[in-house]
Amino acid sequence: MHYHVNGDIVPESEATVSVRDRGFMYGDAAFETIRAYGGSPFEWDAHADRLRATCDALSLDHGIADDELRRRVRRTLDANDLREAYVKLSISRGVQPGKLTPGPTTNPTVVVIVSELPRGGIAGESVWSGPATADVVETRRVPDAALPTRAKTHNYLNGILARLETDADEAVMLDSSGAVTEGATSNLFFVRDGTLHTPSLSGPVLPGITRDVVLSLAEAEGIPTETGRYEPDDVLCADEAFLTNTTWEVRPLARIGATEIGEGDETVELGGGDVTAQLADAFDALVGTRHYAGSRD
Template sequence: MKIWLDGKLVEESEAKISVFDHGILYGDGVFEGIRFYNRRVFRLEEHIKRLFESARAIALKLPWSEEEVCQYTIDTVKANGLDDGYVRLVVTRGAGGLGLSPYLCETPSMFIIASTIKLYPQEHYDNGLSLITCATRRPAPGALMPQVKSLNYLNNVMAKIEAIQAGAVEGVMLNEQGYVAECTGDNIFLIKDGRLITPQVSDGALDGITRRVILELADQLGVPYEERSMTRYDIYTSDECFLTGTAAEVIPVKSLDQREIGDGKPGEVTLRFISAFRELAGSTGASID
């Protein structure tokens, strides 16, 4: 496997960063995950723009341009000879001292990994996921801005542990006011009376790229939608529910907290969105060739 690391492609065994890197010591950095299909990187420019916005939000100035990082991403995918898969970009503050101050780090570091990924077993795409509500809350915007994809994902990891220990694959995270924010790694949508509903970003939801695609597809499919505050009651009583994310793509949900959603099977509208997303993702994107 070839890894892009600070300006050059190296073998996986040679892809090393300093133990004094603030990304390791303090989770001080940002990342993006991007899918590619049929040798096309899906929504590449949107992802790279968000990477730069996350960096700007944490006062991390990147020494590369967005155009350069787009090209580095394509180069990494091409070097690994993959047609379909997932590429992860990680930017750290760089090596510094053991002190907390980010100003001890002179130069940011970036590495790019291109590989294959399967987030959930196929049976869950066929039959739907069972979710639980996590006790771990989504960080308040005043503590950590939810739009920043930072390397400090411990909050989500702890929520994921809760879900797995409860026998579920994924869990719903609430904000401090008790409203639904998102899942541990995915955005959440529901269908009620033919209407698509998803939490607003101000409630702690990441403004996901796949989330944006679904809202675009809603217009094309003629499905009315709204972004608003949601409670667990809204999910319990919904007709259909599905999750979205770059790694997860679009995956149906069959229950939350052992309450069956709809008839407990992937719904008709959900299946329309899955089909439309796959068609779009498989036919558009930045060419690797």
């Protein structure tokens, strides 16, 4: 593999950063995980906007234009001859004097890494082999007043500690008052009586790119949608549930803890339901239209 490090394409063995880089020392860095379909980034503008918002939250003025960042992503995909890929774009403040208070960002560290993923769209294949399982964990989501929820930073200890509590595919995290927020790496949706629900962004919930796409698709499909504050029992009693993120796209949720979602419904063996399937199909169709036009999609 070849990666993009500070303006250059280098072999994986040479893709290194300084041990004094603030991203390594303090987690003082921003990142985005992006999916490439057919050689181009999915929802690039939304990812670029969220990366910019994270950098603003960190007061990390790296001075690199969005078009240049996209060019680096493209060069990394081309260097590895990849069209269907996972992409991670990271920006740190770089090497600075060893003190907690950062100085001006005069020499940021910018890294793009990629790895192969199956193609998407109607003719694609899933990166997961079956519906997800999850557990509600004790680790609480960090409140927005302590660490900006909308910032995707290298400091991912909150999610790591949550994942360490479970052997399930995902850890469902609550806020300090016990309300459902999200998974360690995903947004959570559930369906009750035909209405799609997801926790509101007024709580400590990351505004997921795939989350936004799914909400837009639900509106287009005529599926009633509500956002709000939900207790764990609201999800446990749901007819259907699913998780969304860049890699999983729309992944049905079969159970949380010992509770099967939609227990008693004939769709439970599929770990999904009519609304989940409808949105997954709509997502695949969107990817196919945008990225594989002219193919058999």
